[in-house]
Each structure stands twice: as structure tokens, then as C-alpha cells.
Amino acid sequence: PGGDCETQVLSIRNSHINSSFLLHQNYPNPFNPITTLRYELPEASYVDVKVYDILGNVVNNLVSANQSSGLKSIQWNATNNQGEPVSAGVYLYKIQADDFVNTKKMILLK
Secondary structure (H helix, E strand, O other): OHHHHHHHHHHHHHHOOOOOOEEOOOEOOOEOOOEEEEEEEOOOEEEEEEEEEOOOOEEEEEEEEEEOOEEEEEEEOOEOOOOOEOOOEEEEEEEEEOOEEEEEEEEEOO
């Protein structure tokens, strides 16, 4: 019986631990002038988060670092890598962590 109890406790504990990478939709969306990007890492990983314009040009390198597991969030203030405000329109944000790659769309209103 002791083993069953332990298994149940482990399964409950594991249900609260995300076992896969996730990229959430930014919030708010549409936004002006700041939006928050959230993502989840099931394990420590090298993480790369970039914002692209609709033509695929890199606008801003938001994250490029080793990060521990867990829920992460980063804010983007609608500026490029030079700190200059970008124009209104559709932007894409892309995460790469280990073998996980995902892209989502966001809209900047002015």
C-alpha cells in the first residue's frame, strides 16, 4: 500500500509541472505601447526570443540566455534593438529553446 500512496503523490506533483515547452499569446493584444510575452520551460534551456516584422526582419532580440525551468515573462515596449519606436502593424515573436520553436502574431496599434 505504501508504494501506491507514493505513486499517487508523485502523479499529483507531476500534474502541476509542465512537461513541455509552451509559448503563450501576448497580452494585451492588440497593444500600445507595452505587451507581455509569456512562455514555459520544462527544463533549464538556452532561450532565444526575437520579435520580427511581417517581412521577417529581426526587430528586437528580447532574450538570448540560459534560463531555469518555469513560467517566464518578458515585456516588449515596441522598440527596435536601437531603442527606437517601431511603427504600428503586425509583428511576430518567435521562441527557440532546445528543439522547441514556436511563433505567434501580435498587433501594435498607435
